[in-house]
Amino acid sequence: MFPDGLPPGAFLWLGAALLPLVPGRLRGPITVLAPLLALAQVWGLPAGVHLSVGYLGFDLTLCQSDPLRRVFGLIFALIAALGGIYSLHHRDLGQQVAALLYAGGALVVTFSGDYLTLFVGWEVMAVGSTCLVWARRTPEAWAAGFRYVLAHLAGGSLLLFGFCLAAAETGSLALTAFAPGASGAAWLVLAGVCVNVALPPLHAWLPDSYPRATATGAVFLSAFTTKTAVFVLALLFPGWGLLVPLGVMMTLYGVTYAILANDIREVLAYHIVSQVGYMVAAVGMGTELALNGAAAHAYSHILYKALLFMATGAVLETTGKTHMGDLGGLGRRAPGVLALYLVAAFSISGFPLFNGFISKSAIVAAAAETHRTGAFLLLLLASVGTFLSVGLKLPYLTWFGPDRGLEPTRTPANMLVAMGLTAGLCLLYGVWPDLLYRDLPYPMAYRPYTAVHLAETLQILTCTFLAFWWLRGKFVAERKISLDTDWLYRRPAAGLDRLVVGTVNAGFAAAEGVALRVARGAAALARNPNRVRSLWGEVPRHDPDRHRLPVGVSLALTLTALLVLAVWGLWMTGA
Amino acid sequence: MRPWHWIALGVVGAASVALQVLAPHGEGGHWWDAIPGIYAAGAFAGCTVLVLGAKWLGKHLVQRPQGYYRVP
Numbered sequence: 001m002f003p004d005g006l007p008p009g010a011f012l013w014l015g016a017a018l019l020p021l022v023p024g025r026l027r028g029p030i031t032v033l034a035p036l037l038a039l040a041q042v043w044g045l046p047a048g049v050h051l052s053v054g055y056l057g058f059d060l061t062l063c064q065s066d067p068l069r070r071v072f073g074l075i076f077a078l079i080a081a082l083g084g085i086y087s088l089h090h091r092d093l094g095q096q097v098a099a100l101l102y103a104g105g106a107l108v109v110t111f112s113g114d115y116l117t118l119f120v121g122w123e124v125m126a127v128g129s130t131c132l133v134w135a136r137r138t139p140e141a142w143a144a145g146f147r148y149v150l151a152h153l154a155g156g157s158l159l160l161f162g163f164c165l166a167a168a169e170t171g172s173l174a175l176t177a178f179a180p181g182a183s184g185a186a187w188l189v190l191a192g193v194c195v196n197v198a199l200p201p202l203h204a205w206l207p208d209s210y211p212r213a214t215a216t217g218a219v220f221l222s223a224f225t226t227k228t229a230v231f232v233l234a235l236l237f238p239g240w241g242l243l244v245p246l247g248v249m250m251t252l253y254g255v256t257y258a259i260l261a262n263d264i265r266e267v268l269a270y271h272i273v274s275q276v277g278y279m280v281a282a283v284g285m286g287t288e289l290a291l292n293g294a295a296a297h298a299y300s301h302i303l304y305k306a307l308l309f310m311a312t313g314a315v316l317e318t319t320g321k322t323h324m325g326d327l328g329g330l331g332r333r334a335p336g337v338l339a340l341y342l343v344a345a346f347s348i349s350g351f352p353l354f355n356g357f358i359s360k361s362a363i364v365a366a367a368a369e370t371h372r373t374g375a376f377l378l379l380l381l382a383s384v385g386t387f388l389s390v391g392l393k394l395p396y397l398t399w400f401g402p403d404r405g406l407e408p409t410r411t412p413a414n415m416l417v418a419m420g421l422t423a424g425l426c427l428l429y430g431v432w433p434d435l436l437y438r439d440l441p442y443p444m445a446y447r448p449y450t451a452v453h454l455a456e457t458l459q460i461l462t463c464t465f466l467a468f469w470w471l472r473g474k475f476v477a478e479r480k481i482s483l484d485t486d487w488l489y490r491r492p493a494a495g496l497d498r499l500v501v502g503t504v505n506a507g508f509a510a511a512e513g514v515a516l517r518v519a520r521g522a523a524a525l526a527r528n529p530n531r532v533r534s535l536w537g538e539v540p541r542h543d544p545d546r547h548r549l550p551v552g553v554s555l556a557l558t559l560t561a562l563l564v565l566a567v568w569g570l571w572m573t574g575a
Numbered sequence: 576m577r578p579w580h581w582i583a584l585g586v587v588g589a590a591s592v593a594l595q596v597l598a599p600h601g602e603g604g605h606w607w608d609a610i611p612g613i614y615a616a617g618a619f620a621g622c623t624v625l626v627l628g629a630k631w632l633g634k635h636l637v638q639r640p641q642g643y644y645r646v647p
Contacts, residue, residue: 259629260638373605380614381621388622451598452608458591459615462584467622469576474626480638490644 005051007063007111008038008073009121012080012104016097028088031096035080038107042073049113058173061113067441068295069110072231074439075299076106079223079306086310086418087216095135099220102128106224110231114173115163122159126152129225132217133209144209147486151205155195162188180240190237196229197280198273199246200253204486206272207257211265211322215313218265222305226272227298230279234294239286247284248378250277255385260482263322264312267394268305271348274382275301281379282363285370288442293362295440300359300429304347307422308390311341314415315398318408325477329403337411338399343423345395347430349387352457355429358436358448365446384464392468393475588615
């Protein structure tokens with residue numbers, strides 16, 4: 001459809017560059033059209049290298065495609081378009097540009113074939129996503145945005161350092177999978193990727209910032225950063241066994257904190273950590289089924305998580321509230337949003353006929369297939385926690401709980417359309433798994449709809465509901481926060497500020513005072529050189545007519561100096 | 576919850592246990608797959624442990640008032 005070598009991310013970056021130049025009414029359509037053009041480009045892009053250039057003696061591969069890149073590229077472009085529809089009612093140019101830059105960065109990373117191109121896309125993503133957090137324009141969003149960008153700059157630095165070492169070792173910038181435990185470079189790259197994949201304890205930027213972003217910005221945030229990191233993990237670190245326990249830990253860490261969370265978008269943010277844990281564990285297992293499961297779950301997760309953030313964003317947009325203590329009884333007043341939310345909640349919980357069922361089960365099956373019984377059981381336990389928080393607690397306290405008398409405003413039609421399309425896709429892939437399975441990196445023989453698997457899932461879902469109903473008195477929204485690993489840098493921040501910034505500022509202030517005093521003394525001395533006699537006890541009485549030298553003296557000195565210079569110059573030139 | 580909700584839930588639960596007992600178990604399953612309702616019991620126990628464990632953790636270790644990070 002388009003020139004063969006054009007990287008799909010270029011459509012979004014060109015769109016971002018175009019936005020400030022066109023009238024306001026055209027900007028919204030461009031935010032939808034640019035991702036759709038990128039989607040068409042990804043769809044028609046055959047496997048292979050399509051664009052490479054030479055740079056400082058290295059080959060940079062700006063556009064490379066293969067089945068793994070294709071499946072991630074498809075969903076990134078698709079969700080950028082759906083996010084664009086969801087945001088159509090906004091006229092915030094900054095957010096529109098940031099969203100296209102961010103989504104374009106994800107596509108650049110996905111189709112890059114070398115370290116440098118990947119790194120450029122990675123950093124553009126950091127800039128775009130930070131702007132989406134700041135776009136809320138509240139003091140909390142500003143502060144969270146700064147913490148967010150610092151975390152990502154640190155992660156990006158680790159990544160760059162690792163890439164430089166890897167390039168120095170191999171003499172090439174080409175992206176190739178690292179053998180498990182291969183080198184220091186590999187560990188540095190892994191650490192950098194783990195920041196973006198939100199692996200505890202490096203994850204705190206996520207639940208800190210996503211709940212504070214704008215309603216529309218959070219939809220984009222939920223889709224790209226962590227899933228791009230999963231893609232890079234699948235590309236560079238397949239079969240690194242260490243990732244299995246780390247991924248399983250992520251699944252349980254996320255669900256535990258989600259039970260404690262009191263803000264609807266904080267619940268969802270912690271469940272990103274949890275769901276991405278499934279993908280990380282799958283990459284660690286490294287089998288074809290596991291890697292297919294990781295890609296499929298990333299695809300499904302992007303759809304249902306975006307829909308969850310869309311529905312909770314609609315709550316924020318129409319009520320101005322996100323704390324569950326302020327919400328309740330919205331089901332009668334916004335049944336459409338509730339229905340669309342429940343599609344996403346059923347999907348993430350792994351209900352049959354919804355897309356989470358066909359992807360999460362592939363990862364759990366891969367754990368069983370590789371005889372990781374502990375991981376298998378703990379992943380099932382995490383799925384219990386997912387249904388508990390996202391499928392039961394959140395809707396119970398938001399739409400079904402005690403009526404707080406809120407009167408939500410009308411949900412913009414474009415938001416409902418975007419949610420409807422996303423919900424339709426969650427159902428479509430759930431009912432017709434082959435639609436997704438055929439695009440996965442490896443042939444997929446796994447079948448999710450077996451009697452045993454259905455029986456297992458239905459038992460888990462029904463008894464999770466029973467346990468929730470029994471313990472529902474425990475789910476009361478509290479005016480509390482949960483300390484996380486960001487405590488390590490947020491709590492000492494004031495003391496560190498006093499120590500580092502305060503001490504330096506005090507030093508500068510003292511030096512400035514000394515300099516001013518010296519300057520004042522020198523100026524006074526210049527006005528009256530006789531004051532120097534005060535040093536040995538004399539107190540001179542200053543009389544300008546008597547003590548100040550006549551003008552003729554300085555004129556004579558100047559003329560003498562010029563004369564000496566002229567004679568010296570003539571002598572030097574031998575004249 | 577209305578009575579028919581509980582009836583529907585009971586029917587689904589019973590059907591899932593019946594399906595587990597009657598459906599042929601392929602290769603690669605676990606020994607506990609043959610125990611009727613094992614996943615139901617596991618989910619109930621797991622959910623209870625998660626809720627009580629998280630609440631205990633929150634009360635004794637991680638939960639603080641909302642203004643905790645505000646600089647005085």
